[in-house]
Amino acid sequence: MIRHVLLDVNIVVDICAQRRPHFANSVKALDWALACNLNVWLYTGSVQTIYFVLLNELRRSVKAGPELVTPTALRAKASSLLATFTRRCCWCSALAEDGNVFGEVDPEDAQLINATNRLGAEACLLTRDQILIDKFSRAVAPAEFLHQVQKAPLPRIPFIDLETQQHVIRLGLERRVDAVLRGGNYILGPEVRELEGKLAEFAGCRHAISCASGTDALLMGLMALGVGPGDAVFAPTFTFVATAEVISLLGARPVFVDIDDQTFNIDPKSLVVAIEKIRALGVHRPRCIIPVDLFGLPADYEALNEVANNFSLTIVEDAAQSFGATWKGYRTCGLGHIAATSFFPAKPLGCYGDGGAVFTDDDDLAQKLLSIRVHGQGMDKYHNVRIGLNGRLDTLQAAVLLEKLEIFPSELVARNRIADEYTTSIAAAKIDVKPPTVPPECTSAWAQYSVLTEHRERFREKLDRQSIPTMIYYPTPLHLQPAFAYLGYGEGDFPVAESVARNIFSLPMHPYLTLSTQKRVIDALLA
């Protein structure tokens, strides 16, 4: 299966200069590659040769023609042709190792072979150079390439497409990463502070404190609030394990709460029942609520704030999946006393490893969070005033996030457009699939697009046969997880969560899902 095509100089010049007789086949190969959504690459090390050869080609055709063209006009023409052409391609960087090629018979060929190899096992080098084709098994001529791609089956749709996103940000990303490599401030470097400023501004909070993961963000939030043994912390049972894990880690008691059957978020009525039960038992002191903005949709903060006020509880917003979503026009991460988000790669705003951030408007809590992040430091790292963590975000990850944050607003627009398309198509079809609900006061960050059906396995198998992946978030609510068996919950305790866990599944969702690919998903679902 070919997914990446690196263009040799001769192909580019064929097309830009309309060089006959090769033009027809070369342009057809390129058009097919683009139509099949293959990634078309140009090697940055080829720039001079491409420009030089194209200029010569233009000069030759001008000499044969009637009009007189100045050298300046010719150079402008070459530049403009290449500027237009390269807009459709991704740049494949030359790495330092590409200079180490003078032991080779043909240094330029060696560079192209290096570059193709770096693009991975599903890359080919499109060329008309027979010598290159003879010596490199992945070099292929336009005619043979067309033959191969035309008979290829439809590729598997990615569930989340980080690769296309990387192509979009590649230029800035490489510049940012290179700056960190050269700058040498690998821990809490300037990128970390720059990112924190932008995160705080984006979320509309006074403080954003980056950290090593979303789990650490939750943990640090609870630590800053002083949650510990004797405290009860309320959380929905239908969430990722980290939401409740951090409560147990601090020796506090997780108290699970059922979810709303429309939004899948914590149900405020069940929450009140749970709080009153804990108060009546008198063993644990109700301290915090951790609402989760599940799948990117903010929880019901109107009702939650009221409950928090009535019972003097603190809200720690688990916004791991909802960065970028809004509630009554306010961005998530500003909806509780403290909020935690995650930059795990698959989250709406993800880095290339683990990362997270804690948000608050409270200056005092912010100071504590900074201290907790670095081993409970006081005046400096070797003055320790509390028990803390090594919870820092790597400078490299901050650099990645800064680049991703630039395009994040447009990605949110795309996610919403794609979600609307799914919802409209599914709602119009007469099938047993219920699209997700978004209350009018909310927008979702669409971390997942999850639907309910009584025939989950049938739909999932049908989609899988068409090379369309689906996922189940989450097959087991937390109150039924072995890790929480010590809390003594059982089957039937949270009927809504248990029913949703049996019937839910998620469709491919990411900002780079094209209309035609999404149509493949919808057609397969409705078939």
Ligand SMILES: *Cc1c(COP(=O)(O)O)cnc(C)c1O
């Ligand atoms: C992903 C996630 C977390 C944990 O984030 P990590 O960065 O993976 O530690 C916490 N809560 C929820 C709801 C999540 O989805």
